[in-house]
Amino acid sequence: MKLIDVMKNLDIIDFVGEKTIEINGIAYDSRKADQGYAFVCIEGLKTDGHQYIPQAIEKGAKVLVVEKDVEVAPNIAVIKVKNGRKALSRMGANFYGNPSDHMRIIGVTGTNGKTTTTHLIKQILETNRVNSGLIGTLSYKILDKEYKASNTTPESLELHRLFHEMLINEVNTCTMEVSSHSLELGRVADVGFQIGVFTNLTPDHMDFHGSTENYKRAKTMLFYQTTVANIINIDDPYGNEIAEEIKRLSTNLIRYGVNKQADIYAENIQTSSKGTIFTLVTPKFSGEVKIKTPGMFSVYNALAAIGVCYALDFSFDQIKEGIESFHGVSGRFELVPNTGDHTIVVDYAHTPDALENVLKTIQGFAAGKIITVFGCGGDRDKTKRPMMGEIAGNLSDYCVITSDNPRTEEPQSILNDIEIGIKRTQCKYKMILDRKEAIREAVRISKENDIVLIAGKGHETYQILGNTVIDFDDKKIAQEILREEV
Numbered sequence: 001m002k003l004i005d006v007m008k009n010l011d012i013i014d015f016v017g018e019k020t021i022e023i024n025g026i027a028y029d030s031r032k033a034d035q036g037y038a039f040v041c042i043e044g045l046k047t048d049g050h051q052y053i054p055q056a057i058e059k060g061a062k063v064l065v066v067e068k069d070v071e072v073a074p075n076i077a078v079i080k081v082k083n084g085r086k087a088l089s090r091m092g093a094n095f096y097g098n099p100s101d102h103m104r105i106i107g108v109t110g111t112n113g114k115t116t117t118t119h120l121i122k123q124i125l126e127t128n129r130v131n132s133g134l135i136g137t138l139s140y141k142i143l144d145k146e147y148k149a150s151n152t153t154p155e156s157l158e159l160h161r162l163f164h165e166m167l168i169n170e171v172n173t174c175t176m177e178v179s180s181h182s183l184e185l186g187r188v189a190d191v192g193f194q195i196g197v198f199t200n201l202t203p204d205h206m207d208f209h210g211s212t213e214n215y216k217r218a219k220t221m222l223f224y225q226t227t228v229a230n231i232i233n234i235d236d237p238y239g240n241e242i243a244e245e246i247k248r249l250s251t252n253l254i255r256y257g258v259n260k261q262a263d264i265y266a267e268n269i270q271t272s273s274k275g276t277i278f279t280l281v282t283p284k285f286s287g288e289v290k291i292k293t294p295g296m297f298s299v300y301n302a303l304a305a306i307g308v309c310y311a312l313d314f315s316f317d318q319i320k321e322g323i324e325s326f327h328g329v330s331g332r333f334e335l336v337p338n339t340g341d342h343t344i345v346v347d348y349a350h351t352p353d354a355l356e357n358v359l360k361t362i363q364g365f366a367a368g369k370i371i372t373v374f375g376c377g378g379d380r381d382k383t384k385r386p387m388m389g390e391i392a393g394n395l396s397d398y399c400v401i402t403s404d405n406p407r408t409e410e411p412q413s414i415l416n417d418i419e420i421g422i423k424r425t426q427c428k429y430k431m432i433l434d435r436k437e438a439i440r441e442a443v444r445i446s447k448e449n450d451i452v453l454i455a456g457k458g459h460e461t462y463q464i465l466g467n468t469v470i471d472f473d474d475k476k477i478a479q480e481i482l483r484e485e486v
């Protein structure tokens, strides 16, 4: 593609070079630059992309996109812009032919429930013979092809590449998780969304956003970017505020919740360990819906997905068939199969709200004691640690505090932060740094009718210790320990 076409609608401060040259690709990481590439320099949070210009040129880059003045050989074109990330997004969209403009993109944002809701939407769509790409925490999926996810919402360049690949494969719909990081950092700035979903907003990511106001503002950006409908959980106080704020927009606003002020709501909710039944009420139809997962949070995720399909004009029967065939998501309230009488739940609760929801759900049907094994991620929001300690302490009979992904933090100091919260409760607990030993301890002390919750890592198959990544899968480890027992 010619540079002039890649540069379309780019905010340029200065340009030196020849606009008619051919561009073979774009890179924002010097290590991925190649012959005939444009290298976009990003001033990151850890390092500055401008430092890697020599490496990018050595690998064959012939165009640089910079925020700062740089001195390079005259055969290298230089585009000066105000914001490298924004430029990357615009150029990525141009390079791949603005694919999202030709697609139906459904974006789901919120602290918790994004992965589950996107999977539910995909399930309803595909039950009704609409292929949908999927972009989120677990992976990026296009038909049978599955790519490992680097981030929940990838960088703009990867996003537009994925959309492009979807279109080539005649997949015209994409359901994706839209993290607050991606909104704040402009990864989705040039994505044409048709539908936006807000699940909830509760404490998380203070390390990155600094305040709840900033966190909310980032999430709200999505709803100004949609063309067809915004589906908002108004039982969440922030959701309610967002709905008020965006109601003046021309986009269709669909409010959901479990109260009758919502456009789409659930009533007569009955939830047990086996699943949940409720009556779905919408302005056009109502009827009974059964889902295989327990808990109120499952009802909310179902309503969010139903809201999307309602906005897309699906009938009650189409929605019911889709939602009732959904078997859940890996690592979300997943029971560890075993031949004995152990009940072990692996769940990805890594925020205070998620942990509270999951534990309250378990309390709803636990006949014996609740034993919770959990930790908190390192190099991430520290404020949630004591909150999670207190919640786990209040809602469990016994806790084993352990490591999640400590990353580069001192593992024991993370446990100490959690302990501050658990000490505010009467709960008995133990601190065991080694996650495998912690799980072993929980299984060892559990008796018939007790429930062991292993929270925080869900589907993850690794553990990040310092800068090393080791194999670690809560489900497999629990099974291994159970096998050792017999």
Ligand SMILES: CC(=O)N[C@H]1[C@@H](OP(=O)(O)OP(=O)(O)OC[C@H]2O[C@@H](n3ccc(=O)[nH]c3=O)[C@H](O)[C@@H]2O)O[C@H](CO)[C@@H](O)[C@@H]1O[C@H](C)C(=O)N[C@@H](C)C(=O)N[C@H](CCC(=O)O)C(=O)O
Binding pocket: 028, 029, 030, 031, 041, 042, 043, 044, 045, 046, 047, 048, 049, 052, 150, 151, 152, 153, 154, 155, 179, 180, 181, 182, 185, 208
């Ligand atoms: C906090 C955050 O989001 N950081 C993202 C950000 O990194 P950064 O600004 O720190 O970049 P940097 O490391 O300083 O590098 C600056 C530039 O130099 C380049 N570079 C670097 C080294 C080199 O040798 N050559 C080179 O060119 C880099 O490619 C980059 O362009 O931009 C990078 C490129 O897109 C992302 O990979 C990176 O995500 C990191 C891995 C991350 O952990 N992000 C998490 C917090 C995140 O985004 N999470 C959300 C989900 C959260 C949730 O909802 O639960 C997500 O969407 O995944």
Ligand SMILES: Nc1ncnc2c1ncn2[C@@H]1O[C@H](COP(=O)(O)OP(=O)(O)OP(=O)(O)O)[C@@H](O)[C@H]1O
Binding pocket: 110, 111, 112, 113, 114, 115, 116, 117, 137, 152, 177, 199, 200, 297, 298, 300, 301, 331, 332, 333, 347, 348, 349, 350, 353, 354, 355, 357, 358, 458
């Ligand atoms: N609607 C909800 N409200 C509160 N908690 C929820 C909800 N849905 C799921 N959870 C809890 O949050 C955990 C994570 O769920 P899920 O992976 O769907 O969220 P996510 O928003 O994609 O998370 P991430 O930000 O890590 O991508 C679940 O394991 C469960 O404990």
Ligand SMILES: N[C@H](CCC[C@H](N)C(=O)O)C(=O)O
Binding pocket: 152, 350, 376, 377, 378, 380, 404, 405, 456, 457, 460
């Ligand atoms: N998307 C979340 C995942 C957290 C999962 C937890 N296991 C951890 O590593 O902290 C985040 O980036 O905060």
Ligand SMILES: [Mg+2]
Binding pocket: 114, 115, 136, 137, 138, 152, 177
């Ligand atoms: Mg997710």
